[in-house]
Amino acid sequence: MVKSNHKLGWLFASPYVIYTLIFFLFPLGWSVYLSLTNWNLISPEYDFVGIQNFTDMLKDERVHAAFWVTYKFMIILIPMALVCSLILSLTVYSLPKFKEVFAIGFFLPYLASGVASAVVARGLFSYNSPVNEWIRKTFHTNIDWFGSPTLALMILCGMITWKLSGYYALLLLSGLESTPKEVHEAALLDGVTGFKKFRLITLPMIYPQMYTVLILAIGVVFHIFTEPYVLTGGGPNLATNTWQIEIYNQAFTRLSAGYGTAIAVVNALLTFITVFIFRTLLEKWGTKNGW
Template identity: 40%
Template sequence: MSNCSKLGKKERAFGYSVIFPYLAYTAVFWGYPFIWMVVLAFTKWNYFSKPQFVFLNNFLRIFTDSLVIRIALNTLNFLAYLIPMVLFASLLFAMALTKVKFGKTFIMLSFLVANVSSGVAYSLLFSNLFSINGPINRLVDSLFGFTIPWFSNPQLAVFSICLIITWKFIGYYGLIIYAGLLSIPQSIYEAAELDGADKKTIFWKITLPLLNPSLITVTVLAITLTFGIFTEPYMITGGGPMQRTTTFLIYMYDTAFKRIDPSYATTVAIVTALVSYALVMLIRKFFEKEVVFV
C-alpha cells in the first residue's frame, strides 16, 4: 500500500511538472494582461502617470463618442459585404473541389498559401493593383474608357477591402465547407435522385440544410474576423475615405498610441469583444440547427 501511495505521488508530481510550464505561460502572457486590461478599463492612465480610478466613466464615454458610433456603422457595413462574399466564395470553392479528380491537394495548398501570407505584403500588392493608375484600372480604361475609384469611393473602398479579405480566407473557410460536404452520406443523394429530384432541388433542399453546421461555423469566423480587421484598411486606406474604413482595431491603436489614452482603448476593446460575442451567440441561437444523419 505504501509503495502504491509513493507511486501515485510520483505520477502526480510528474503530471504537475508537465503542465506547470503551460500554466506559467498562460498566467504570464494571458492571465496577467487580461486582469490588467480589466483594471485599466476602470481607470485613467497615460503610461506615465499613476492610474486614477474613474469607475464607469470610460464606458459611459463610449456612448457619447461620435467616432465609435461611426465605426459601429462601418462594422455593420463590413459585415453586410463580407459575410455573403465569404460564404458564396467558400461554398463555390468547396463544391468545385468535390469535382476535382487530380491535383486536389495542390489546389488546396495553393489557396491556403493566401491564408498564411503576410498581411502587409498582400495589402501593398493589392493597393498597387487597384490604384487609380494600376494594372486593373488600365485594363478597365482600355476596355470601357473609364477608371474605377476602388479606394477613394467610400462604398467601393469597403467592397474592395472585403474582396481582398475574401481572397485571403477562401481556402481556409472553403476547406471547412468541403469537410461538411464530405460528411453528407451519398445514400441521401441517391435516394433523392430515385425520387426524381433534380440538381437544383437537391442543392437547396438537401445540400444546404445539411451544411448548416459548416456554414454557421464560417459565419461565426467571418463575424469575429470582421471585428478584428486591421491590416488591410490601415495599410491601404488608412481608415479613409471619410473614415468609412476605420475599424475598431484601428481606433484602439490610434487611441492607445497616438492619443496616449490606453485606458479608453482598453474599454473600447472590452465592449467590442462583448458585442461580437453577443452577435455570435444570436447567430447560433436563431440559425444553427442540429444535423443528424440517419
C-alpha cells in the same frame, strides 16, 4: 479511485488551465481595470476615472463609425466569403482527380501576409495602375477607388474574402467528403437535383462545418485591422474605421491607453453578444434539420 481519476484529469488539463490564466484571464481582468483609468501608456501614474471612458464613447463619432463599419463588413463580407468558399468546396469535391492539389492551392492565400496583399491592392488600384489606365482610355473616366467610402469598403471585403475563402472551403470540403454517398444516390432516385438538392440535402448535411465557418467569420469581422490600416487608415470619412484601428489610434497614436482599452472591452462585449445571437439562430436551424 474516483478522486484519483479527478486528480489525473486536472493534471492533464493543467497546461491549458495555466495558459488560460496567464494569457487570457489575467490580461482580461487587467484590461477591465485599465478601462476605468486615464492611463497614457507612458506615465507609471494614472487616475481612476470610473465609467468616464465609456460615457465619452457615447459621444465619440469615431467609435460610432467603428460600430457601424463592423456591421457593414458583416453584411457584405460574410455572405461573400460563404458563397465563395461554398463554390470552391463544391468545385474541388466534384473533381475526379488531384483534389488535394487544388485544395492546397486555394488554401495558399490564407498564408499570405495581410500587409503584402494590401500593398499589391494599393498598386493595382492606384491612379497610374494598368487597371485605371485601361478604364480611363475605354470609358473616359477616372475612379478614385480609395476615395469612395463604398468602393473602399468593397475592395477590403474582396481582399479579405480572397484570403479566407480557401481556408473556409477546406472546412466545408471535409463536410462534403464525410457525407454518405448513399444520401446523394437516394436523392437522385427521388428526382431531387440541382439547387433543390443543394438546399435540402447538401447544406443540412454540412451543418457542423457551416456553423464553424460562420462563427469564425464573425470573429474575423470584429478583428479586421491590417488591410484597412495599410490601404485607407480608416478613411475616407471613417468609412473603413474598424474597432481595431480605433483601439490602435487611441492607445498608440493619441496615447490614451485607458480610453483605448475601454474601446477594446466594448469590442469584446459586442463580439460575444453577436456570436451568441448567431449561435442561437444557427443551432435552431440545425435542430430543425436534425442536428
